Amino acid sequence: MLFSGEMGAGKTTLIKRFCAHLGIKDEVNSPTFSLVNEYESAIGPVYHFDLYRIRSEEELYDIGYEDYFFSGYLCLVEWPEMASGIIPAEHVLVNIRVENDQRLITVSNLK
Numbered sequence: 555m556l557f558s559g560e561m562g563a564g565k566t567t568l569i570k571r572f573c574a575h576l577g578i579k580d581e582v583n584s585p586t587f588s589l590v591n592e593y594e595s596a597i598g599p600v601y602h603f604d605l606y607r608i609r610s611e612e613e614l615y616d617i618g619y620e621d622y623f624f625s626g627y628l629c630l631v632e633w634p635e636m637a638s639g640i641i642p643a644e645h646v647l648v649n650i651r652v653e654n655d656q657r658l659i660t661v662s663n664l665k
Contacts, residue, residue: 559650
């Protein structure tokens with residue numbers, strides 16, 4: 555699942571709530587500096603990426619992003635536009651916009 559929206563739109567907050575719904579007991583924080591956090595859930599591992607600070611897609615190759623993205627487990631990716639060239643074609647896009655102090659959330663299943 556990809557989470558797109560401007561800074562402060564609520565991407566991490568939505569992911570925290572989503573993880574709570576999955577029963578994840580770990581503290582869910584944005585992995586801004588580590589690039590990826592792993593959480594345990596009843597459905598298996600959940601991988602949480604924050605790509606805001608990457609300088610190039612090469613950084614994702616360096617951490618073996620394929621092992622995560624193509625593992626069959628849930629990947630939650632903030633700032634996917636920073637690595638649009640390597641995002642799998644099939645994904646769910648959650649776009650968050652802030653208008654008049656309200657968050658507007660659009661969910662698209664792209665295949």
